[in-house]
Amino acid sequence: MSDTSPDPETETEAEADENEDVYALDSARVEAILKAVEAEDHAQLIALLEPLHAADRADLLEQIGRDERRELVRVWGEDFDGDVLSELEEGVRDEVLELLEPEVLAHAVQELETDDLVYLVEDMEEPRKAEFLGALEDTDRVAVEASLQYDEDTAGRLMSRSMVICPPHWTVGEAIDYMRAHEDLPDLFYKVILVDARMHVAGTVMLSSIMANRREVKLLDLADTNPRLIPVDQSNEDVAYAFNQYHLVSAAVVDADERLVGVITIDDAMEVLQDETEEDMKRLAGLGDEELSDTVIDTAKARFPWLAVNLVTAILASLVIAIFEATIQAVVALAVLMPIVASMGGNAATQTLTVAVRALATRDLTPANAWRIIRRETLVGFGNGLAFAVIVGVVGQVWFGSWLLAGVLAAAMVINLLVAGIAGILIPMALDRAGADPALASGTFVTTVTDVVGFFAFLGLAAAFLL
Amino acid sequence: MSDTSPDPETETEAEADENEDVYALDSARVEAILKAVEAEDHAQLIALLEPLHAADRADLLEQIGRDERRELVRVWGEDFDGDVLSELEEGVRDEVLELLEPEVLAHAVQELETDDLVYLVEDMEEPRKAEFLGALEDTDRVAVEASLQYDEDTAGRLMSRSMVICPPHWTVGEAIDYMRAHEDLPDLFYKVILVDARMHVAGTVMLSSIMANRREVKLLDLADTNPRLIPVDQSNEDVAYAFNQYHLVSAAVVDADERLVGVITIDDAMEVLQDETEEDMKRLAGLGDEELSDTVIDTAKARFPWLAVNLVTAILASLVIAIFEATIQAVVALAVLMPIVASMGGNAATQTLTVAVRALATRDLTPANAWRIIRRETLVGFGNGLAFAVIVGVVGQVWFGSWLLAGVLAAAMVINLLVAGIAGILIPMALDRAGADPALASGTFVTTVTDVVGFFAFLGLAAAFLL
Numbered sequence: 001m002s003d004t005s006p007d008p009e010t011e012t013e014a015e016a017d018e019n020e021d022v023y024a025l026d027s028a029r030v031e032a033i034l035k036a037v038e039a040e041d042h043a044q045l046i047a048l049l050e051p052l053h054a055a056d057r058a059d060l061l062e063q064i065g066r067d068e069r070r071e072l073v074r075v076w077g078e079d080f081d082g083d084v085l086s087e088l089e090e091g092v093r094d095e096v097l098e099l100l101e102p103e104v105l106a107h108a109v110q111e112l113e114t115d116d117l118v119y120l121v122e123d124m125e126e127p128r129k130a131e132f133l134g135a136l137e138d139t140d141r142v143a144v145e146a147s148l149q150y151d152e153d154t155a156g157r158l159m160s161r162s163m164v165i166c167p168p169h170w171t172v173g174e175a176i177d178y179m180r181a182h183e184d185l186p187d188l189f190y191k192v193i194l195v196d197a198r199m200h201v202a203g204t205v206m207l208s209s210i211m212a213n214r215r216e217v218k219l220l221d222l223a224d225t226n227p228r229l230i231p232v233d234q235s236n237e238d239v240a241y242a243f244n245q246y247h248l249v250s251a252a253v254v255d256a257d258e259r260l261v262g263v264i265t266i267d268d269a270m271e272v273l274q275d276e277t278e279e280d281m282k283r284l285a286g287l288g289d290e291e292l293s294d295t296v297i298d299t300a301k302a303r304f305p306w307l308a309v310n311l312v313t314a315i316l317a318s319l320v321i322a323i324f325e326a327t328i329q330a331v332v333a334l335a336v337l338m339p340i341v342a343s344m345g346g347n348a349a350t351q352t353l354t355v356a357v358r359a360l361a362t363r364d365l366t367p368a369n370a371w372r373i374i375r376r377e378t379l380v381g382f383g384n385g386l387a388f389a390v391i392v393g394v395v396g397q398v399w400f401g402s403w404l405l406a407g408v409l410a411a412a413m414v415i416n417l418l419v420a421g422i423a424g425i426l427i428p429m430a431l432d433r434a435g436a437d438p439a440l441a442s443g444t445f446v447t448t449v450t451d452v453v454g455f456f457a458f459l460g461l462a463a464a465f466l467l
Numbered sequence: 468m469s470d471t472s473p474d475p476e477t478e479t480e481a482e483a484d485e486n487e488d489v490y491a492l493d494s495a496r497v498e499a500i501l502k503a504v505e506a507e508d509h510a511q512l513i514a515l516l517e518p519l520h521a522a523d524r525a526d527l528l529e530q531i532g533r534d535e536r537r538e539l540v541r542v543w544g545e546d547f548d549g550d551v552l553s554e555l556e557e558g559v560r561d562e563v564l565e566l567l568e569p570e571v572l573a574h575a576v577q578e579l580e581t582d583d584l585v586y587l588v589e590d591m592e593e594p595r596k597a598e599f600l601g602a603l604e605d606t607d608r609v610a611v612e613a614s615l616q617y618d619e620d621t622a623g624r625l626m627s628r629s630m631v632i633c634p635p636h637w638t639v640g641e642a643i644d645y646m647r648a649h650e651d652l653p654d655l656f657y658k659v660i661l662v663d664a665r666m667h668v669a670g671t672v673m674l675s676s677i678m679a680n681r682r683e684v685k686l687l688d689l690a691d692t693n694p695r696l697i698p699v700d701q702s703n704e705d706v707a708y709a710f711n712q713y714h715l716v717s718a719a720v721v722d723a724d725e726r727l728v729g730v731i732t733i734d735d736a737m738e739v740l741q742d743e744t745e746e747d748m749k750r751l752a753g754l755g756d757e758e759l760s761d762t763v764i765d766t767a768k769a770r771f772p773w774l775a776v777n778l779v780t781a782i783l784a785s786l787v788i789a790i791f792e793a794t795i796q797a798v799v800a801l802a803v804l805m806p807i808v809a810s811m812g813g814n815a816a817t818q819t820l821t822v823a824v825r826a827l828a829t830r831d832l833t834p835a836n837a838w839r840i841i842r843r844e845t846l847v848g849f850g851n852g853l854a855f856a857v858i859v860g861v862v863g864q865v866w867f868g869s870w871l872l873a874g875v876l877a878a879a880m881v882i883n884l885l886v887a888g889i890a891g892i893l894i895p896m897a898l899d900r901a902g903a904d905p906a907l908a909s910g911t912f913v914t915t916v917t918d919v920v921g922f923f924a925f926l927g928l929a930a931a932f933l934l
Contacts, residue, residue, distance in 0.1 A: 023705060023708055023709055023712060023830060025833055025835060027833075027834045027835060030835045053712070053713050055712045055713060056712070059830075059831065060835075062831065062836075063831070063835040063836035064835065064836070176678060179678045179679050180678075180679060180680060180681055182679070185675065186675075187675075188673060188675055188716070190657060190675075206655060207657075207674040207678060208652065208653075208654075208655055208657075210678070211643060211647075211674060211677070211678075212646050212647060212649070212652050213647060214647055238490060241490055242490055243737075244737065244738075244741065245490060245520070245522045245523070246522060247522070247734045249655070249657075249733070249734070266716070266733050266734070266737070267716070267733070270710075270711065270733070270737050270740070271711075273737070273741060274711065274741075274744065277741065277744045277748070278744065278825060280748070281747070281748045281751070281821060281825065282821060282822075282825070284748070284751075284752070284821075285751070285817050285818055285820070285821035286814060286817065286818055287818050287821060287822065290822070292822070292826050292831050292832065292836070292840065295843075296843050296846040296847055296850065297850075299843060299847045300846075300847045300850040300851050300854075303815070303847065303851060304851060304854065306814070306818070307811060307814055307815060307818075307851060307855060308855075308858075310810060310811060310814045311807070311811060311858065311859070313810075314806060314807040314810040314811060315862065317806055317807075317810070318803050318804060318806060318807055321802060321803045322803045325799050325800075325802075325803065328795070328799050328802045329796070329799045332792050332795050332796045332802075333792075334802075335788060335792075335795045335799075335801075335802035336785050336788045336789045336792065337785060338802075338806075339781060339784055339785060339788070339805075339806060339809065339918070339922075340778070340781040340782065340785055342806065343777060343780075343781040343784070343918075344774060344777060344778060344781060347753060347773070347774055347777045348770070348774060350752050350753065351752055351753055351754050351770050351773070351774075353752070354748060354749060354751075354752035354754060355749075355754065355757070355759070358745060358748065358749070359759050363490060363526075364526065364529065364530070364759050365759070366492055366494075366530060367494045368492060368494060368497045368527075368530040368531065369529075369530040369531070369759075372532060373759065376762075376763050376766060379763040379767075380763055380766045380767045380770065383763065383764075383767040384767050384770060384771060384774060387767075387771065388775075388778065391775075391778065392778070395782065451806070451810075455806075
């Protein structure tokens with residue numbers, strides 16, 4: 001962990017301005033940095049960047065413009081810091097990698113751990129990738145190449161190969177002596193892993209237990225002899241779930257023969273967990289993998305397909321309306337009121353859908369409670385349908401003075417909110433069961449259902465009872 | 468950390484059924500547990516619960532029905548496990564607390580850390596709270612009461628008071644000897660905090676550094692002497708952000724006089740971070756604090772207000788349509804096509820809105836890049852508006868054979884997608900600046916804007932050019 005000191009001057013400024021977020025980059029510093037870049041004042045730039053954590057330097061690079069970024073990297077020059085690379089979002093990272101001179105890059109990444117190196121290299125194109133790997137030290141290159149043999153988004157890519165292992169028969173004293181003598185320990189580790197001659201995990205011992213016990217105590221007596229092991233081909237998502245559910249801090253990763261191959265720590269798992277949740281959130285909104293620093297063209301292109309799908313479903317709904325053109329011609333109030341039914345259905349469905357997607361992601365929706373949740377969502381839809389039927393019934397009567405129109409509106413509301421509840425829960429569950437991502441397509445399917453049912457129920461009932 | 472062994476039998480079953488989630492509770496075990504409960508077979512129940520982690524036992528309690536839950540707790544009896552309580556979601560936790568006999572509860576919570584005790588006690592009503600506090604050991608009660616003096620959702624509530632502190636002048640050897648002699652160390656810790664006589668933090672030393680160095684090395688030489696300190700009144704959200712942004716594993720918490728008062732560890736921060744993201748996701752969908760185990764009535768009540776707000780905005784949109792009743796009467800095709808414009812606007816706005824809410828939460832949208840992002844969203848809206856104008860123009864012409872109608876539809880599409888982009892970014896930014904939660908109200912405001920503008924632009928242009 002490389003904590004950097006908050007600059008005292010900045011702290012005071014942040015305190016002065018109550019609206020400024022505690023941890024956000026303050027505008028004054030960003031301006032000063034850009035001024036130093038413009039003046040090509042390398043020393044001043046380094047002085048301003050010095051107090052910032054690598055993650056904040058990365059945020060800075062992401063938030064300034066493309067031209068400013070190029071100039072900043074140029075003036076930064078050979079002091080460019082490898083940690084920043086692993087904090088950058090993909091688009092900006094690739095841009096910065098292009099900007100860096102090969103020597104600068106080779107120097108910058110020297111201090112990185114192998115999991116960060118893997119993150120940098122995994123998306124590189126071939127000539128560049130070979131060049132990058134060639135510039136690494138031999139041990140790093142071997143470790144990175146080994147990691148790249150595992151599938152993306154699996155434990156194999158996520159894990160680090162730097163870990164501390166001991167034979168199971170050692171004592172606390174032997175372990176401490178070994179660690180004191182060993183130069184190349186990982187920067188940070190929480191557990192010592194006990195492995196036998198075949199690299200099978202016999203247990204794990206927390207550093208805090210080693211600390212708290214006398215030299216002659218046997219490690220095996222302090223060990224968790226049945227730790228949760230992560231299969232090397234397990235998906236990132238499952239790994240993150242296990243860390244979150246079981247409050248793991250680090251976990252040993254094993255291959256198909258149960259041999260220890262690496263270790264995953266909580267900070268990596270935390271990142272994956274956040275990414276997965278963010279992905280669900282974006283997919284529910286019809287967003288792909290876009291990043292804030294993407295260009296206008298890239299962003300527009302990324303959003304186009306989802307809007308196109310929505311257009312098709314909107315046209316489907318229009319086709320339903322078209323069936324009832326004559327009815328609308330006769331009672332134009334129907335055109336005024338029909339969006340209310342569709343809108344309420346869409347909203348109620350989105351509520352249920354979001355609950356379902358979230359519960360599936362956190363594995364709180366399982367065969368054990370599926371029927372209860374389906375029943376609950378159906379009844380909630382029906383209940384709120386009745387409540388809003390009364391309200392819109394009154395609105396319809398007051399507005400258009402027709403009890404019959406009000407009744408049709410009310411009936412359509414009950415039907416659509418009931419259907420919204422059922423579709424909102426069943427569609428994501430069906431997608432999940434079919435092995436698809438429930439967040440991905442549910443929104444489209446579900447609002448198509450509520451639009452079509454909403455218009456059909458309202459206009460159909462109107463055609464039957466009002467004409 | 469109390470890892471429990473996966474039951475070998477269960478593992479094989481899970482492997483046999485590819486569709487079963489790796490970590491989800493398997494239905495066979497749930498059934499067996501419920502059967503043991505029905506048979507009032509305490510020994511069998513304990514044998515079945517034994518291999519499960521407390522978090523999985525909590526999931527089980529959440530997923531079964533209310534009656535089954537009562538019976539399970541009864542048969543479980545005095546072996547009921549306190550760790551389960553801190554894993555339960557609020558509604559079920561309160562229900563289970565009611566079910567437990569006072570002696571069973573007092574026994575169950577004996578092993579809990581103070582932060583877990585605080586979580587249990589903070590929502591209790593008065594007679595029960597006093598009773599619960601009275602049953603605690605003195606040291607625990609004092610610690611819990613001290614924590615309760617801090618505001619909810621701040622670092623003071625989140626932190627633990629169990630930590631390991633040393634004077635700054637100690638050596639590695641002295642620290643190790645102290646820890647070996649000390650009976651009451653926290654279950655798990657990653658750092659030793661160096662404090663002077665006034666409890667000011669002089670630095671923090673990772674256990675892994677202590678391990679790797681000789682007895683005579685001074686702790687201060689291994690210390691991070693400028694660690695990130697968390698103010699005790701800092702909001703949970705800021706704490707979680709700091710852990711995520713700066714990859715912290717644990718951080719010292721200090722009071723207004725910079726005196727050390729506690730320590731927050733990454734697992735607590737990870738939980739807060741997940742909760743905050745989940746909250747944004749739910750608020751964007753118009754959901755409150757509901758839980759999966761809530762009853763039908765509670766769920767329907769919780770969702771009602773958001774649907775009511777949506778009804779008001781839907782009626783607003785209907786009022787716009789009502790202005791153009793005569794136009795629709797003359798050209799009924801308008802009623803058929805108008806939902807397309809509104810729906811596309813709502814969708815495009817939701818995309819932009821979600822990006823904005825997420826970027827504000829992760830503090831990637833700051834004064835430094837606000838204008839660039841506003842400009843980008845405006846241009847993306849305009850660009851996709853043009854693209855879809857062409858498409859719906861063709862659709863309109865083919866369907867209704869009128870170039871004029873097609874032109875009106877196309878123009879309304881450009882206007883509405885442009886407005887969607889602008890409203891989708893400006894409304895959440897304005898709410899954030901005003902100190903409100905951008906996720907909370909944005910959805911309603913933004914779709915009202917796109918509905919109203921969509922209908923007004925389409926029907927207004929139609930009234931002007933088609934009649």
